[in-house]
Amino acid sequence: MMNRICSLREENYGGEGVVDKVATILERRWKNCAGFQVREVVKGGSQFDVFRPSRGASQPKSNRLLNVNEQTCECGKWQEHGIPCIDAVAYYRVFQMKTMQYILDNHVSEHYKYETINELLKENIVPVSLDVLDQDGVTLPPNRTKRSSGRPRKKRIRKRSRFAHDPDKSPIVCSRCKKRGHNVKTCVAREQLEKQHPAELDLS
Known part of the structure; x- marks a missing residue:
């Protein structure tokens, strides 16, 4: 050119x-x-x-x-x-x-x-030197992680609830024991954890 x-x-x-x-x-x-x-x-x-x-x-x-x-x-x-x-x-x-x-x-x-x-045609095209190119946000855009293709992972990463420190204010109510802060799926596990480590459960 x-x-x-x-x-x-x-x-x-x-x-x-x-x-x-x-x-x-x-x-x-x-x-x-x-x-x-x-x-x-x-x-x-x-x-x-x-x-x-x-x-x-x-x-x-x-x-x-x-x-x-x-x-x-x-x-x-x-x-x-x-x-x-x-x-x-x-x-x-x-x-x-x-x-x-x-x-x-x-x-x-x-x-x-x-x-x-x-x-x-007064000005020509300035050639680009590949040696000076860097992903610094000026010569090239910064390198960003991209979500890989394919089926999403089976276990989703759950975020910590904003009511985790105070289960009494949580909108989630267990249909088994009628307590707040958890659902029926984790109810049995919570009971067992409460018996083994009651202090850890209170801090969660």
Whole structure:
């Protein structure tokens, strides 16, 4: 990519106006639209009918509707590419009696001019050294642990209840012994633990 930018910069250095490729396309359209007819749809309006003469079986006679103010044509090329299509060139040549240089100077998008290309290619891509990259939050985001894929573990890690220090205020009521602070699943185990170590149970 760096070599490509450098070669394009050298290739387009010193150019002025519209790039050569676009200028060649417009010159070809200028020559091919010599026999076109342009008619106003409404007097003093911005819409025009451009009639193309027949040029054999491959190109029968046809017409296109052109809007000069909006720079649109029924063929779709003017609004898509930002370059006057052959119907628009016919309007400027046949109806407006303008020159080819007038079209190049006033009706070609700025994207197709050497000044824009030179500005775009003025700075090259700065290469990145892999030796200076580190997960410090500046050059690379910090390393974060990610949950591994697969089925969750069967035994979930229970958090300590905020009522553990005072079971009397706990909303959990055992349906077996009707005491607060535990449920029926751990009721038998609590009774056995209370008999063996009553002091430890009080501190829980």
